Amino acid sequence: MSAPLTLEHELLANGRTRIAGIDEAGRGAWAGPVVASAVILPVQDDTLASQLAGVTDSKKLSAKKRDQLFDVIHTVATSIGVGIIPATQIDQLGILNATKVAMAAAVEQLDPMPDHLLIDAVNLRQHSNIAQDYFNFGDSRSLSIAAASIIAKVTRDRMLIDLEIDFPGYGFPKHKGYGTKQHQAALSTLGPCREHRFSYRPVALCNQTHLFRETA
DSSP states (O other): OOOOOHHHHHHHHTTOOOEEEEEEEOTTOSBSOEEEEEEEOOTTOTTHHHHTTTOOOGGGSOHHHHHHHHHHHHHHOSEEEEEEEOHHHHHHHOHHHHHHHHHHHHHHTOSSOOSEEEEESOOOTTTOOSOEEEETTHHHHOHHHHHHHHHHHHHHHHHHHHHHHHSTTSOHHHHTTOOOHHHHHHHHHHOOOTTBOTTSHHHHTSOOTTTTOOOO
């Protein structure tokens, strides 16, 4: 079942025409960046819901389905922005602030600029003067936010899969940097690499004798 367009249609009725949905991926991971996406959809198009059938919270979708919808969203969307904050900056800023910076960066990439933001669970008022609303479980309440969640998730997953080239043995393609038993075991054996978030307790507590491990 797709996320609804109710929020977008309410904003349209109040004169908003460029509505951006915003979401992030990777906030709870132990490694890799936090990635945010902002997506403006042509919400005035009566066929939009059918074009984006199946677009909902990315966590409810299989990887194959997310990949398919990623391509569809890129075809249908008016504009898409992506903000990426690496692990080193997450350690400096803290994950909430890093998430906000990533979201603000994604918004800045949009063309045209939005006149309203619909955000999943994060208040961006200190980072943007654009009118905005934020909602818990926004990716299930707004098609625009759901589309952003898919763009952010697929973009980040592909980045984590690529980490296997430089950092084999951690299992990044499988767990995508999240705290699984496989990831914990790899940390205990190898120590953290430079893509890990050292401010996160599970990483900070592990054996760091292999700090910044590189391939030979």
